[in-house]
Amino acid sequence: MLIAQLTELDPAVQNVLPIGTTLLSIKKHGLSLWASTFKVETMGPECKPANYFLKCSLGERGRLMMEGEFEGSKAIHAVSPNFCPRPVAAGKLSFEDAYFYICEFIEMTEESPPFDSWTFCSKLAHLHKNGKSPTGMYGFHVTTCNGWIPQLNTWEQSWATFFRKGFIYLLDMAYKNNYIYPRPQGMDEHLDVFLNVVIPRLLLPLETGGNSIEPSLVHGDLWFGNAATTAEGNKPMIFDGAVFYAHNEYELGNWRPPRNKFTKAHIRDYQMHFQRSPPEEEFDDRNRLYSMRFNLHAAILFPDTQKYRQ
Structure with missing residues (x-):
């Protein structure tokens, strides 16, 4: 399976989500020159919708990028939780030499600086x-x-x-x-x-x-x-x-x-x-x-x- 063509959640990703989470859809979202990125729509426990942003990349370079983004986002979120999407996990996918980072999905505007x-x-x-x-x-x-x-x-x-x-x-x-x-x-x-x-x-x-x-x-x-x-x-x-x-x-x-x-x-x-x-x-x-x-x-x-x- 190519990470650019994900149509279902890899078991490694499923395992870091709350027990009872059901996948509704996974579709390409955003643009990255160094990774494949997706919006993951799920139904969480107690039938509550929960959306995530998933990023995947290959090889040792991918491992460093995904792990580094997770640890860095954790540090930012711990200090300023309303300034950074909540990180969930990073790890190795079950196929190829592929790695992932997943965080909460927040809908953003197209606005760029100068904003407020x-x-x-x-x-x-x-x-x-x-x-x-x-x-x-x-x-x-x-x-x-x-x-x-x-x-x-x-x-x-x-x-x-x-x-x-x-x-x-x-x-x-x-x-x-x-x-x-x-x-x-x-x-x-x-x-x-x-x-x-x-x-x-x-x-x-x-x-x-x-x-x-x-x-x-x-x-x-x-x-x-x-x-x-x-x-x-x-x-x-x-x-x-x-x-x-x-x-x-x-x-x-x-x-x-x-x-x-x-x-x-x-x-x-x-x-x-x-x-x-x-x-x-x-x-x-x-x-x-x-x-x-x-x-x-x-x-x-x-x-x-x-x-x-x-």
Whole structure:
């Protein structure tokens, strides 16, 4: 059976639903470049309708994506249960080398940013302020994925160290697999300056000289395609995260590229709820730095798109 053609619930999925759940229909729903996605309509115990969103993918890449999304969604939902669909489970399907993630189904509107920026940013700031790292460090307890890209989530005490190691990891992936080609002339010299001068210069002041920051739970891939409003109640929701504990301002790096449809107005609204980290005057430089990692993600995910490589 091909996961793109599911017509019945796999036993592994059926087993994570409430006992007595009966399938009414399963149909393709939404769009994902890295997985097959479905709306699952069921009749639950006591004859109550219950709908779910099911995502399936193949291989080790699929396992990492499904497990990471489940664990990340659990973390978000635990802090902000009205800001993320309730995760149900992740696991291996009974056929092929296939894996799944399932959560509650919430009907969304087609609206994308700019939606109610003030409410959205209020909820996001609440997540960042209250999503505390269980270790007090930066990272996450499992691998999470940005698109299909597995992130380096190894725990680190220092945000500057965590960000630098993560950037090196992505660069190695990009060049070893020719996701960025050809390798620009003089790149090694520029990278040495970037990794060993620019990153420490912009991030170490957050943690030294009397300044300090705490790890915040971030969505990690917050572009307009991973945020929406509910059809009922018009409430903001986020989903499909690449979750880990980071400097909260990292989240806003993905709002800098115009392609992602968040604007400076969204950043201003966010900062009304969560002030800039000191040194405040270097916020824009940090935002530009963080946006470079998201641009690197895009270059790896879409290697044939020249504007991302540039």
